[in-house]
Amino acid sequence: MTTTEYDLIVIGAGAIGENVADRAVQGGLRTALVESELVGGECSYWACMPSKALLRSAAVLRAARSVEGAKEAVTADVDVAAVLKRRNSFTNDWKDDSQADWVSGAGIDLIRGYARFVGPKQIDVTGTDGTTTRYSAKHAITVSTGSAALLPDIPGLAQSRPWTSREATSAQSIPPRLAIIGGGVVAVEMATAYAGLGSTVTLIARGGILEAMEPFAGELVGASLTDLGVTLRLHTSPTSVDRISGGDVVVHLDDGSTVVSDELLVATGRTPRTDDLGLETIGLTPGDWLTVDDTLRVVGDDGEPFDGGWLYATGDVNHRALLTHQGKYQARAAGDVIAARAEGREVFDKPWGAHVATADHRAVPQVTFSDPEVASVGLTAAAAEKAGYRIRVVDYEIGNVAGASVHADGYTGTARMVVDEDRRVILGVTFVGPDVGELLHAATIAVTAEVPLDRLWHAVPAYPTMNEIWLRLLETYGRPVGA
Secondary structure, three states, rough: OOOEEEEEEEEEEEEHHHHHHHHHHHHOOEEEEEEOOOOEEEHHHHHHHHHHHHHHHHHEEEEHHOOOHHHHHHHOOOOOOHHHHHHHHHHHHHHOOOHHHHHHHHOOOOEEEEEEEEEOOOOEEEEEOOEEEEEEEEEEEEEOOOOOEEEOOOOOOOHHEOHHHHHHHHHHOOOEEEEOOOOOOOHHHHHHHHHOOOOOOEEEEOOOOOOOHHHHHHHHHHHHHOOOOOOOOOOOOEEEEEEEOOEEEEEEEEEEEEEEEEEEEEEOOOOOOOOOHHHHOOOOOOOOOEEEEOOOEEOOOOOHHHHHHOOEHOOOOOOOOOOOOHHHHHHHHHHHHHHHHHHHHOOOOOOOOOOOOOOHHHHHHHEEOOOEEEEEOOOOOOOHHHHHOOEEEEEEHHHHOOHHHHOOOOOOOEEEEEEEEOOOEEEEEEEOOHHHHHHHHHHHHHHOOOOOOHHHOOOOOOOOOHHHHHHHHHHOOOOOOOO
16 A cells, blocks of 8 residues: 655644644645544534524524613514524535635645554545545644544433434424433533523533532523523433433433423533544554643653654643634644644743643633623632632622623623732633623633733723723722732
């Protein structure tokens, strides 16, 4: 079998893989991108974009209904067919022609087919016609295959033909009744979306809502879901699932009750797409997450670069931060450092250097597009205490800010600032309220740059905007003490 060589091969042409390849090409490397599904990956077709399109229309109506003078003009409910049509437009009807054209225009070779390792720096790609071609990498291979929905081991679940996030974001009709297993971001967003599109939704969670976040986030979002008509079955777990004749799905719970629905969405976590990559041929375990250092190079159990340092992993598959924007951040660092190492250029791998993903550790921003939104960055109070910081927590009701009262009548929301008392810098910020996602980047800058609180007093928020929450948080904390 003849072998075609590239400087870099990237397995997985989602948003993360595209960015790795693009940066490497800009750095002078001949690069191939291998994809077995759609170029653009999960985010473009089954996650970020279609899910937010499903959420947006009902959110706009609710926003209009929260303002006197606008709510009187809202005389109808959401047009479901129009929402689904708009969602389909964001996925280009699940066609990737435009994304493939971008790859070609960026100078990246696109190889369509399923890749498997056959040895160090070597893969075989099986195309749709069944033929197999071998490729080798002169410098590096990057795994950017992402993650898939995890199905818990519940008797009858797999046989009940459950939805995962893929089916939920690509459905072409809205089920009258939808049951959701899970209490995290996907579960909450899809509960919000489907309730807004007319489904009777039941959310089943073995714990609470959004438990990885500040406690008030789950409390406010849970109350809002209830107001939307969602039935919350919290602190309860499924014991078995049946799909019976007629198509109904019956979920049996550990309290002896049942939930009957037309469809069942499972949103209980993710698993790495590494089970059929041939990792065993290079000394790694199929199905495992790929542990990396801050330059995104795969490392062994000893923390040293795996097999000399030719293997990289970016995005969900390395389990650092399962978020598209964070994966793209990793991808930029990885593409640049692979090119730098290949060309013998200086590598800047100290914390916050050009070739590392330092922010993955304690400066990760995230927006949950529930109603109200949850926007957070950095550490929660509990995580900061666990990490050993001496902290002070500052809370303020966003509805008391002038800009919020203009934004919506009866605005309800909470902001929390977690302060490192020894350095007087912010470790984490959480906002919960309508449209708080637009407040997040200022918080991300403050956390990432470790801006001293005394300097933040001089970052004057415009009046009357919701950004005035920053002034109120600082006033609540106390006057500046430094010059």
